[in-house]
Amino acid sequence: MKYPQNAFQDDPVVNVVLSFIIDKDGNIDSIKVLHQPDYLFTLQVLSALDKSKGLWIPSQVNGRPIDKKYIANFKFATSTEPSDLKEKGLRSYKKGDMEKALKNIDIAIKYNCYDKELYEVRSKIYMNLNKIDQANSDIEKIDSINNYLLIDMGFGYIRNRM
Numbered sequence: 001m002k003y004p005q006n007a008f009q010d011d012p013v014v015n016v017v018l019s020f021i022i023d024k025d026g027n028i029d030s031i032k033v034l035h036q037p038d039y040l041f042t043l044q045v046l047s048a049l050d051k052s053k054g055l056w057i058p059s060q061v062n063g064r065p066i067d068k069k070y071i072a073n074f075k076f077a078t079s080t081e082p083s084d085l086k087e088k089g090l091r092s093y094k095k096g097d098m099e100k101a102l103k104n105i106d107i108a109i110k111y112n113c114y115d116k117e118l119y120e121v122r123s124k125i126y127m128n129l130n131k132i133d134q135a136n137s138d139i140e141k142i143d144s145i146n147n148y149l150l151i152d153m154g155f156g157y158i159r160n161r162m
Contacts, residue, residue: 004040013111014076016045024065026056045074073114093121098128116145
């Protein structure tokens with residue numbers, strides 16, 4: 001996927017979320033756009049999915065292929081900052097600096113609201129800060145993410161935007 005050159009977004013990360021079915025023959029079916037900030041990003045994602053035809057391996061139950069629905073988050077980013085913030089937050093947490101960890105993790109969640117690890121760490125930070133309601137809220141968020149079969153397609157970085 002390529003960052004659409006004609007797309008102008010103020011956000012450093014753009015998420016396009018789709019649902020689709022990989023049928024028992026490995027074909028993509030029933031694609032639905034769940035979130036699109038700009039149709040140019042969605043066109044890039046749809047083009048990438050089209051090029052992936054024939055590359056999917058169907059899920060199996062008891063050795064038999066089945067149809068399975070997935071929700072995929074495709075991320076476009078203008079820098080590596082989101083992953084840097086996650087790493088900074090994790091390092092701060094391990095060092096015991098809960099306030100600094102919370103600050104970085106909060107910003108990282110704004111960039112990627114589908115990353116369960118961020119909510120897991122933040123719930124632990126909240127527990128350390130004795131903010132039980134916030135910790136429980138993050139645990140509920142993890143549960144809601146777990147209810148999807150979520151594929152996180154990672155970041156597609158660009159160096160500069162035109």
